Amino acid sequence: MKEFSTLATYTKIFRKAYLLAGLLLLLCIPGILFAQTDSTKTEAKSEIEEPSLIAPSVDFISVQKSDKTIDLKAGLKAKIKGTFTQLPLLKITFRLLTDTEQQPLGFVITDQQGKAVLNVKVDSLKTDKEGKLHFKAMFAGNKSMDPADEEVTIKRARIEIVPQKEDSLLTVKIKLIDEGTGAEVPVPEIAVGIFVKRLFGPLKVAEGTTDSTGQASVEIPNNLPGDTKGNITLLAKVDENELYGNIEATVIQPWGTFVSDKLNELPRALWSPHPPLWMLITFAILMTVVWGHYLVIIIQLFRLRKEEPHTPIPVTKS
Amino acid sequence: MELNTYQQEAFNYQRPNIEKFEKRNWIWIIFFLLWIIVGVYALYLQISKGHIVTGMRDNVVWGLFIVNFIFFIGLSYAGAIIAGLLHLFKVSWGKPIIRLAQIMTVISVIVGPIFILLCVGRFDRLHHLFIYPRLQSPMTWDVLSILTYFVGSVLFLYMALIKDFAVYRDAKMNVPKWRQKLYSILAIGYRGAASQKRHLIISQNLLAIIMIPLAIIVSSILSWIFGMTLRPGWHSTIFGPYFVLGALHSGVGALIVAMWTYRKMYKLENYFTDKHFTNLGYAMLVLAAGYGYFTFSEYFTSWFGSAKWDNDVINKLFNPAEYGWWTLLANLAGIVIPISIVAIPKTRTPNWITIAAFIMVMGLWVKRYLIIVPTLETPALPMQDTRIEYVKYSATWPEWALTFAGIATFLLFFTLISKFVTVVPVSELDEVSHKHHVNPETVIVNNEAVQPA
Numbered sequence: 001m002k003e004f005s006t007l008a009t010y011t012k013i014f015r016k017a018y019l020l021a022g023l024l025l026l027l028c029i030p031g032i033l034f035a036q037t038d039s040t041k042t043e044a045k046s047e048i049e050e051p052s053l054i055a056p057s058v059d060f061i062s063v064q065k066s067d068k069t070i071d072l073k074a075g076l077k078a079k080i081k082g083t084f085t086q087l088p089l090l091k092i093t094f095r096l097l098t099d100t101e102q103q104p105l106g107f108v109i110t111d112q113q114g115k116a117v118l119n120v121k122v123d124s125l126k127t128d129k130e131g132k133l134h135f136k137a138m139f140a141g142n143k144s145m146d147p148a149d150e151e152v153t154i155k156r157a158r159i160e161i162v163p164q165k166e167d168s169l170l171t172v173k174i175k176l177i178d179e180g181t182g183a184e185v186p187v188p189e190i191a192v193g194i195f196v197k198r199l200f201g202p203l204k205v206a207e208g209t210t211d212s213t214g215q216a217s218v219e220i221p222n223n224l225p226g227d228t229k230g231n232i233t234l235l236a237k238v239d240e241n242e243l244y245g246n247i248e249a250t251v252i253q254p255w256g257t258f259v260s261d262k263l264n265e266l267p268r269a270l271w272s273p274h275p276p277l278w279m280l281i282t283f284a285i286l287m288t289v290v291w292g293h294y295l296v297i298i299i300q301l302f303r304l305r306k307e308e309p310h311t312p313i314p315v316t317k318s
Numbered sequence: 319m320e321l322n323t324y325q326q327e328a329f330n331y332q333r334p335n336i337e338k339f340e341k342r343n344w345i346w347i348i349f350f351l352l353w354i355i356v357g358v359y360a361l362y363l364q365i366s367k368g369h370i371v372t373g374m375r376d377n378v379v380w381g382l383f384i385v386n387f388i389f390f391i392g393l394s395y396a397g398a399i400i401a402g403l404l405h406l407f408k409v410s411w412g413k414p415i416i417r418l419a420q421i422m423t424v425i426s427v428i429v430g431p432i433f434i435l436l437c438v439g440r441f442d443r444l445h446h447l448f449i450y451p452r453l454q455s456p457m458t459w460d461v462l463s464i465l466t467y468f469v470g471s472v473l474f475l476y477m478a479l480i481k482d483f484a485v486y487r488d489a490k491m492n493v494p495k496w497r498q499k500l501y502s503i504l505a506i507g508y509r510g511a512a513s514q515k516r517h518l519i520i521s522q523n524l525l526a527i528i529m530i531p532l533a534i535i536v537s538s539i540l541s542w543i544f545g546m547t548l549r550p551g552w553h554s555t556i557f558g559p560y561f562v563l564g565a566l567h568s569g570v571g572a573l574i575v576a577m578w579t580y581r582k583m584y585k586l587e588n589y590f591t592d593k594h595f596t597n598l599g600y601a602m603l604v605l606a607a608g609y610g611y612f613t614f615s616e617y618f619t620s621w622f623g624s625a626k627w628d629n630d631v632i633n634k635l636f637n638p639a640e641y642g643w644w645t646l647l648a649n650l651a652g653i654v655i656p657i658s659i660v661a662i663p664k665t666r667t668p669n670w671i672t673i674a675a676f677i678m679v680m681g682l683w684v685k686r687y688l689i690i691v692p693t694l695e696t697p698a699l700p701m702q703d704t705r706i707e708y709v710k711y712s713a714t715w716p717e718w719a720l721t722f723a724g725i726a727t728f729l730l731f732f733t734l735i736s737k738f739v740t741v742v743p744v745s746e747l748d749e750v751s752h753k754h755h756v757n758p759e760t761v762i763v764n765n766e767a768v769q770p771a
Contacts, residue, residue, distance in 0.1 A: 030353065297524055304521075
C-alpha cells in the first residue's frame with residue numbers, strides 16, 4: 001500500500017513537472033519567434049554602405065522624318081541590384097559632331113521611363129565630307145552616377161508615300177531617296193514596313209523592298225477600322241538601317257471603316273457593369289428570404305419581451 | 319424560470335464554472351494574450367513595411383491568411399449545420415452538444431474573416447467593396463453571404479441562450495452586478511410563460527431551417543471564389559460540395575476536440591458522454607469516407623485528363639520533392655486515420671476518437687494549404703518580368719505569428735465564453751436526454767459529481 005502511494009506521489013510530481021515544463025516551453029515560443037528577426041541585418045547594411053557609383057548607359061537612336069526633322073531619342077538606364085532600371089529626371093545633352101567642333105543642340109530631362117527626345121531641323125545641321133551627320137547624347141554624371149554617352153552616325157534620306165486607290169484595291173507606293181550629298185539618289189534593296197497607327201502602337205500591315213529606282217509598291221487591307229471620319233494614318237518605316245538609321249513618313253488617308261466614338265449602351269452581362277437580370281433576381285430573392293426570416297425572428301423576440309408575465313413566477317433554488 | 323430536476327441538477331453542477339475564475343483560467347488567458355501580442359507586433363510590421371514582410375508576391379497572392387480563413391469559416395459552417403440538424407430533428411442525445419456547436423459557429427465566423435482583412439493590401443479601400451460592389455463577382459457574394467451568415471449564427475446562438483439567461487438571472491448567482499444585469503437584459507423578460515415558449519420555439523425552428531441551407535450556400539460561395547476561376551486545380555464543378563463536405567468533416571473533428579477539452583476541464587463526463595464521442599466518431603467516419611471519395615475523384619479526373627496546366631499542379635502535389643509528402647500526410651491524417659480509428663472497436667474510445675479528430679483537423683488545415691498554394695504557383699499564363707522568388711511561396715514569421723495569434727484568439731474566446739454561460743445548455747435538457755447521459759455509478763453530492771470509490 002505504501003509502495004503504491006509513493007508511486008502515486010511520484011507520478012503526481014512527474015505529471016506536474018511535465019505540465020510545468022510544457023507550459024514553460026509554450027511560454028518561450030513568443031521569445032523564439034522574436035528571435036527569428038534577422039540579426040545579421042546590420043552587417044549587411046555596412047556592406048551596402050560602401051560607396052560605389054552607378055554606371056549608367058545611354059541607348060541612342062535617330063529617326064529621320066518626312067517633315068525635314070530628326071528625332072534624337074536617348075534612353076538612360078543602369079543595372080541596379082541585378083535588374084535594369086530606367087533612370088528618370090536626369091539631364092541628357094545632345095550635340096552635333098563636325099570635323100572641327102561639337103555643336104550643342106540642346107538638352108532634355110528624362111521622363112519616368114528614362115527617355116529623352118529632341119527634335120531638330122535638318123536644314124540647320126552641318127554634314128561631313130561624305131554627307132553624314134554625327135550626333136552625340138551625353139549624360140554628365142552626378143554624385144552617385146558615372147557619366148555616360150553614346151554616338152550615332154547617319155546619312156540623310158527620306159521616304160515619300162504616294163497612296164493610290166483603284167476600285168477597292170488600296171496601294172501605297174513608296175520611294176526611298178538618299179539626300180546626303182545634296183542630289184536626290186534613289187536607294188535600292190531596302191526593306192520598308194507599312195504600318196497603321198493604332199491606340200497603343202503601330203500595327204504592321206505590309207512590307208516591301210525598294211527596286212533599282214528606289215521604289216516599292218504594297219497593297220493595304222481595305223477593312224481597317226479608322227476614326228470617326230474613317231481616316232487612318234499610314235506610316236512607312238525603315239528600321240535601324242546601318243547607313244540611314246531609322247526613317248519614317250506618315251500620311252493620313254480616308255481608307256478606314258467608320259468607327260463611332262459614341263459609347264454603346266452596355267448589355268447586362270458578366271463583364272459589364274450591369275449584372276444579368278436572372279442573377280439580380282436570384283440575389284434579391286435569396287437575400288429577401290434570409291433577411292426576411294431574420295426580421296420575423298426579431299419581431300418574435302420583441303413579442304416575447306412584451307409578453308413577460310406579471311404574475312409571480314417560481315424562482316430557481318440556488 | 320422553473321426548472322425540472324434534471325435541469326436543476328445540470329445547472330447546480332455547472333454553476334461554479336461560471337461563478338469562479340480560477341488560476342488556470344488566468345494562465346490560459348495570459349498565454350493566449352502573449353500570442354496575440356506577438357501577432358499584433360507582426361501586424362504592426364505588416365502595416366508599416368507593407369505586405370513585403372509576408373511571403374506573398376505577384377504570383378502567389380494568397381498564402382497562410384487565406385488558408386486560415388477557409389479553415390475557420392469551414393468550422394463555422396459545420397457548427398451551424400450540426401446544431402441546425404440536431405435541433406430540427408430533435409435528437410435527444412444531441413442536446414448537450416448543441417451549444418458547443420453554436421459557440422464554435424459564432425467564434426469561427428468572427429476569427430475567420432479577420433484573416434481576410436490581414437490579407438487585404440489596400441486596407442484604405444476596403445469600403446469600396448460596399449460602395450462599388452459588382453454583383454457578378456464571387457468576392458461580392460462572399461462578403462455579403464458571410465455578413466448575412468454572421469448575423470444568423472449570432473441570432474441562432476442567442477436564441478438558444480435566452481432560456482439559460484433567464485435561469486442565470488433568477489438564480490441570483492455570485493457574479494459581479496454588471497454581469498447579473500447583463501443576464502437580465504439578455505433574458506429579455508423570459509419567464510417561461512406558454513406564449514413566450516411558443517414565440518421562442520417558432521423563432522428557433524425558423525432559424526434552424528434557414529441556417530442549414532444558408533451554411534451550405536455560403537460554404538459553396540466560398541468554394542466558387544476558387545472554382546469560378548479558370549485556374550488549374552480550382553476550376554472544378556465539384557468544388558462546392560467538396561468544400562461543404564470538407565467544412566463539415568473538420569467541424570465535426572473540432573467539435574470532438576472541444577467536447578473532450580471541456581469534459582476534462584469541467585469534469586462534464588455526465589453530459590459529454592462516451593455515446594457523444596462514438597456518435598460523432600461515426601459521423602466523422604462517414605464524412606472522412608465521403609471526403610476521401612471527393613478527393614480521389616478530384617485528383618483522378620485531373621490526372622486522367624492530362625491537360626497541360628492540370629498536369630503541372632498534379633505533378634507538384636504528388637512529387638516528393640515538392641508537395642508529395644504533404645499530400646500524403648494530409649490524406650492520411652484527414653481520411654485514413656479517422657476511418658481506421660473509428661472502425662476498430664478497441665480504439666472507439668473518447669480519447670482515441672479525440673486523437674483521430676485532432677490529427678484530422680490538422681490534416682485538413684494542410685489540405686487547405688494544398689488547395690491554394692500549388693495552384694497559385696502554377697500560373698496558367700507566362701507572366702512578364704516574373705522572378706523565381708515570386709513563383710515559389712514560403713510563409714514568413716509574421717504570417718505564422720498572425721496565424722497563431724488567430725488560433726489564440728479562437729481559444730481565448732472559447733475560454734471566455736465558457737466563463738459567461740454554461741457549456742451544456744441547462745434549460746434544454748430533458749429527462750430523456752439526461753437519462754442517456756447519467757452514469758449510473760456517479761452520484762451527486764452537494765452539487766458535485768463524485769465517482770464511486
